[in-house]
Structures are given as structure tokens and as C-alpha cells.
Amino acid sequence: MKILISSCLLGEDVRYDGGNSSIAYTNSFTFSEKEKFMDILCENEIYSFCPEVSGGLPTPRPPAEIISTKKPFIVKNENNDDVTINFLMGAKNTLDLCLSENIKVALLKSNSPSCGNEKIYDGTFSSNLVEGQGLTAKLLLENDILVFNESQINELYKFLTKSNKGK
Numbered sequence: 300m301k302i303l304i305s306s307c308l309l310g311e312d313v314r315y316d317g318g319n320s321s322i323a324y325t326n327s328f329t330f331s332e333k334e335k336f337m338d339i340l341c342e343n344e345i346y347s348f349c350p351e352v353s354g355g356l357p358t359p360r361p362p363a364e365i366i367s368t369k370k371p372f373i374v375k376n377e378n379n380d381d382v383t384i385n386f387l388m389g390a391k392n393t394l395d396l397c398l399s400e401n402i403k404v405a406l407l408k409s410n411s412p413s414c415g416n417e418k419i420y421d422g423t424f425s426s427n428l429v430e431g432q433g434l435t436a437k438l439l440l441e442n443d444i445l446v447f448n449e450s451q452i453n454e455l456y457k458f459l460t461k462s463n464k465g466k
Contacts, residue, residue: 300343300404300459300462300463301343301344301400301402301403301404302339302343302345302402302404302405302406303346303393303397303404303406304345304347304348304407305320305348305406305407305408305414306319306347306348306349306352307319307320308408309321309345309347311347311349313349313351313352313358314358314359315351315358315359315360315361315362316362320408322449322452323337328449328452332453335452335453335456336452339452339455339456339459346400349389350389350390350392350393350414350434350435351363351385351386351413352389353388353389353392353393354384354385354386354387354388354389354390354392356389360376361376361380362376362377362424363382363386363412364377364419364420364421364422364423364424365386365412365419365431365433368419371383372386372387372434374434375422377424386412386413386433386434386435389413389434389435390413390434390435390437391438393435393439394435394438394439394444397442397444398442403443403445404445404455404458404459405439406447406448406449406455407433407435407446407447407448408448408449409448409449409450410428411433413433413434413435414435414436414448415432415433415448416432416433416436416447417430417432418431419431419432445458
């Protein structure tokens, strides 16, 4: 199965702070989760993508949060620069890749203003999480692309195992 994965989760240094969120090398994942992640990588066709870099933002870059979660969306960085267009372009580029490659499943970085599928920061730069979706996750979900985050490795693994048995 074709799967889009946030580049940072694959160990690419594209995060706002210049680092990554590698599942394979981060201590916050159990061995079992890492093993399932490696199985996912080995048994599926992986597409690495970072919406924020695709949208024209540099690495590193100031942290950004969604200020307005309803249209018109507003995303600003901690310097109060409006980076909405970068996030919207990154979301569009991600969707375009998924549609052109017929990708139906994505594993994205949790809590990100682009990739968060369950929670995002509240727009006050106070580290407060609220229910919500990043702009890329929201657009993918609106287009019937399933979105998981790195804390849902077990759920993604079960979904893929069930889907691959049906082939």
C-alpha cells in the first residue's frame, strides 16, 4: 500500500527547530512500536513529505501556530509573521501528491499546525494543546485520506495488516 509519511518521522531534519522526530531513534517509542514501524516501512511503498518545507518555509524556522482554525485560516509564527500561505500551499502540495499517486493513508506528525490530526497548539504559543487539526491533515481528511499520527502506530499497523490481507 502507498503511505505518505511526514519526513520528520523518517528522521529527516525538517522540523521548525532543524531537527527531526524519528520514530526509529526516539526513546519515546517502545521496541514493539519501532518494530511495527519498520514493518510498515518494509512492507509498503513510502512517500516522504514535509508540507511546511514544500510550502516554502526554511529549516530551521520560527515555530508557528494556527491563530484561526476556521476560514479564513490564519497561521502566524512566534515573530507574528503571517505564514498562512506557506501552510496552505504545503497542504495543497501534499494533497496533490496523494491524489496523483493514489495514496489513501498518511502517517503525520502529531500536534503540528500542518500535520496534527487530533490536537494542535491553541495559537497562543503557551504550549497548550486543543482539539483540532493542522491544515494538511484537515485537507487530507476532507478528501477521504486516512490520517494517523505517530502515537497511533499500533492502529496504523492493524489497519494495514487488515487491508493487505484483502489483496
